[in-house]
Amino acid sequence: MIRHTDALSIGQVSEATGLSVHALRFFEREGLFLRPIPRSAGGRRLYALSDVEWLILCNRLRDSGMPIADLRRFAELVRSGPGNEPERLALLEEHERAVEARIAELNASLAVIHAKVVTYRGHLRDGTVAGVWAPAPSP
Amino acid sequence: MIRHTDALSIGQVSEATGLSVHALRFFEREGLFLRPIPRSAGGRRLYALSDVEWLILCNRLRDSGMPIADLRRFAELVRSGPGNEPERLALLEEHERAVEARIAELNASLAVIHAKVVTYRGHLRDGTVAGVWAPAPSP
DNA sequence: TTAGGAACTAGAGCGTGCTCTAGGTCAAGC
DNA sequence: GCTTGACCTAGAGCACGCTCTAGTTCCTAA
Structure with missing residues (x-):
């Protein structure tokens, strides 16, 4: 059960998206997130619901055959703000x-x-x- | 141009099927053909038109996502003759x-x-x- | 006869996309 | 305090499906 604090653990995000925790860390290394995922005092990832929403779109794009490289390119464009x-x-x-x-x-x-x-x-x-x-x- | 002698070289089959010569040799190693491909005196593969037809079906199955292992299984069934x-x-x-x-x-x-x-x-x-x-x- | 391209084998290498391992650290409950 | 399980990093490993290399041989045409 995901509580409404907006801070999700990697395990919760794994559940919510169907991606393995390994895959989530891999995606982060590959620069597929729209922001640096913040960490708790103890170094654990704190995801927001918006990250999950983005991952769900990523899943759609990946499942339909978009390569990681293109996904990264798209993430870069979104990250670099409006105008592109x-x-x-x-x-x-x-x-x-x-x-x-x-x-x-x-x-x-x-x-x-x-x-x-x-x-x-x-x-x-x-x-x-x-x-x-x-x-x-x-x- | 493929002549009507019914004996095609690996290069001709590559042209006809879109598979690389490497892929054709790989397919053979993997047991995807319906018969042992015969060789010329000099050791070169002599394909028949029926091999090309089979490869075209293989291509369809592969392109639509059938793994090599299943393709091999199908080839084994056909090879082992009627009854299955x-x-x-x-x-x-x-x-x-x-x-x-x-x-x-x-x-x-x-x-x-x-x-x-x-x-x-x-x-x-x-x-x-x-x-x-x-x-x-x-x- | 000789050059050049096409083919041969065995086996290594590669790109993609994760997945797993090793060796820890963190946090909550008893 | 101690156990337990989720989490951490860095990096190795894997499955798939070819692709390429090295070193050699074959064959056709000039």
Whole structure:
């Protein structure tokens, strides 16, 4: 249970985002946060809810295939303050196009795979072998 | 230009499939072919058109995220001849579901990304800053 | 015959993105 | 005080899927 003090431990953030504590420390080393994460007197990370929100967006971008390097670039842009919104937009638009292209590619592959599935189903229903792979003899 | 002798060199197969010659040798080491690729007197690989067709399917499966290990399993099933079609079908169906899930995930991410893009566009049109990330101060 | 490119093998290396280890420190409950 | 578990750093290690190297051989064409 996350209390409303706005200061979350790494374990709580791990729970909230699905990222491992290792990954969170790794992300920090890689400069993916929008600010230096403050520490408690004892040296422990104190995350805010805004950090979690950012991580959730990061997750979306990562899960959709954005490389760490681009994520870092985006974080740098946001960190350096207002004025570079066109660059941020360009980065997002480029990623958007990449994701759309990836979806199109997957749909094309899916069609091929589905055709194979249908062929196998037909073969199994009818007992025929048309269209399925058979082992080729080695000459 | 591929002549109709049915015996293709590794370079020709590389051209035809988009896989590098390194990748083709790697695939062979990994047992992804349906047969042992025969060799010329001088020890060079002699591919048939059916190998290329198989590679094109492999490409589809790989590109859509099937790991090499599953591809090898599928190749093993085909190699071991008729009788295991239900297993092949199961493997394909499982991959089909995985691809569908991946597409759904990407579509969800795309929606989030697109919302961000729209927000930034609005911001840039109007000169407002609502909804875009601003650098957070370190406490 | 000889040059040059294409192919051969075995094995090392690499980029990405974490994940884990070692060797501690910190903090809360008993 | 002491135990326990979460947390700390720095750095090594890993899984995947190729990619490249070194050193050699093959083959075609001039």
